[in-house]
Amino acid sequence: MLKEKKIPTILGLIILISGVFVGIFMTNKKTGFISKASNSCKPKNSQITNITSNAASISFITESTCLSSLSINNQTIENEAVVSVDQKSKIHYFDINNLNVDTEYNFSFIIDGTIYKESSYKFKTAINPSGPIPSSNLAWGRVFTPEIKAAKKVIIFVNIPGASPLSALATSLGNWNISLANSFNESKTGRFIPTLNTSEEIIVIDQENQTTQITGNTSNNDPTPDIILGQNQFSSSTVTYDTKTDIGSLSSITPVSDSKELDILNPKENESISTQKPDFFGTGPVNSTVKIEIHSPTVYNGEVIVNSDGSWNWSPPSDLEPGEHTIIAKVVINGIEKVVSKTFTVLATDGNLSYSASPSATTSIPTPTLTPTKTSTPTETPIILTPTLTSTPAEAPITSVSTSSSMPKTGNTTPTILLLLIASSFIVFSFFF
Numbered sequence: 001m002l003k004e005k006k007i008p009t010i011l012g013l014i015i016l017i018s019g020v021f022v023g024i025f026m027t028n029k030k031t032g033f034i035s036k037a038s039n040s041c042k043p044k045n046s047q048i049t050n051i052t053s054n055a056a057s058i059s060f061i062t063e064s065t066c067l068s069s070l071s072i073n074n075q076t077i078e079n080e081a082v083v084s085v086d087q088k089s090k091i092h093y094f095d096i097n098n099l100n101v102d103t104e105y106n107f108s109f110i111i112d113g114t115i116y117k118e119s120s121y122k123f124k125t126a127i128n129p130s131g132p133i134p135s136s137n138l139a140w141g142r143v144f145t146p147e148i149k150a151a152k153k154v155i156i157f158v159n160i161p162g163a164s165p166l167s168a169l170a171t172s173l174g175n176w177n178i179s180l181a182n183s184f185n186e187s188k189t190g191r192f193i194p195t196l197n198t199s200e201e202i203i204v205i206d207q208e209n210q211t212t213q214i215t216g217n218t219s220n221n222d223p224t225p226d227i228i229l230g231q232n233q234f235s236s237s238t239v240t241y242d243t244k245t246d247i248g249s250l251s252s253i254t255p256v257s258d259s260k261e262l263d264i265l266n267p268k269e270n271e272s273i274s275t276q277k278p279d280f281f282g283t284g285p286v287n288s289t290v291k292i293e294i295h296s297p298t299v300y301n302g303e304v305i306v307n308s309d310g311s312w313n314w315s316p317p318s319d320l321e322p323g324e325h326t327i328i329a330k331v332v333i334n335g336i337e338k339v340v341s342k343t344f345t346v347l348a349t350d351g352n353l354s355y356s357a358s359p360s361a362t363t364s365i366p367t368p369t370l371t372p373t374k375t376s377t378p379t380e381t382p383i384i385l386t387p388t389l390t391s392t393p394a395e396a397p398i399t400s401v402s403t404s405s406s407m408p409k410t411g412n413t414t415p416t417i418l419l420l421l422i423a424s425s426f427i428v429f430s431f432f433f
Contacts, residue, residue: 126188140177148248150174281313
């Protein structure tokens with residue numbers, strides 16, 4: 001009689017459990033690989049800036065730190081945002097030089113071995129401009145993190161009406177600069193000559209694709225006030241920064257959102273002053289340009305930049321005649337002009353003072369006194385926690401073990417084969433799903 005071969009049931013259980021674990025491991029490994037390759041290194045927010053007759057700049061960002069290069073005209077250009085010790089970055093910036101005049105170029109990105117090419121990945125260089133290069137004209141400044149450290153690997157975009165888009169990559173010390181003298185007009189048919197007192201848009205994009213957007217003025221580009229990431233206004237105080245320790249500090253920051261509205265504090269409406277050359281002063285948005293006009297038998301005009309504390313002052317170039325005058329102050333913010341005017345009278349005096357002697361001529365602005373309001377504190381209802389006593393379980397009864405010498409049979413092979421089939425189905429299922 002042939003002895004029936006049997007596989008122990010315990011061995012079948014081990015094979016089943018092992019199959020389950022192997023299937024789970026392979027499934028997770030396959031899914032993780034696919035999701036990472038499909039999204040994390042895909043270029044986003046690609047921009048083409050600094051287009052001239054022979055150069056251009058191209059930039060984009062990625063969700064993860066990736067190794068990138070740009071392919072154009074059978075030439076490979078490496079990402080300028082990386083350093084020798086860190087070859088991967090979320091910020092990708094490429095300066096392209098030695099291009100042909102008035103020529104269309106197509107390009108593609110190579111990111112972690114994958115080629116990305118879109119129909120929009122193209123640009124055309126400008127025509128060769130006539131005339132000499134304008135005098136040096138830089139827009140430059142510094143960018144800091146909220147912790148007042150140098151903002152590294154950030155891109156600064158400057159948009160001026162009528163100009164082709166401009167950009168710069170911040171250095172390791174947070175410095176940036178853009179040559180306005182080498183900029184082209186929006187149609188790329190000639191050089192762009194920026195005018196003073198023109199509103200401009202400055203956008204900073206960091207490695208997390210966070211945007212800091214500030215409205216600036218072309219009269220304040222040399223340099224621009226310091227920029228702090230996350231604050232949509234210039235810093236009202238100059239940052240004291242130590243390049244060796246990468247630590248900076250601010251004495252105080254007055255956000256532009258809290259800055260004063262345009263106003264004339266001296267003189268007051270219908271005020272009589274006893275000096276023919278008064279000092280006019282008032283408030284306005286920080287770093288804005290205030291245009292001043294004095295309407296009298298002789299018309300006087302002037303401009304002044306609002307200080308970092310939101311104050312401005314101006315004096316006429318010569319004495320005002322005795323009689324009634326009107327001072328008009330104008331400022332343009334985000335393309336909207338605001339005008340404030342005051343009428344005053346200059347009294348005839350024997351001598352002139354260099355400063356208005358009027359009691360109203362004071363720069364101090366009264367600070368409102370805040371009276372604290374006592375707020376009743378609601379009485380909390382105490383919560384009493386009553387511990388619940390858990391009875392200690394009684395000891396399990398001792399069960400007598402059979403002393404019978406007979407051992408149970410291991411059974412036949414049918415359950416074992418069934419377990420093997422289930423384990424195999426788990427493995428196959430994990431590979432497909």
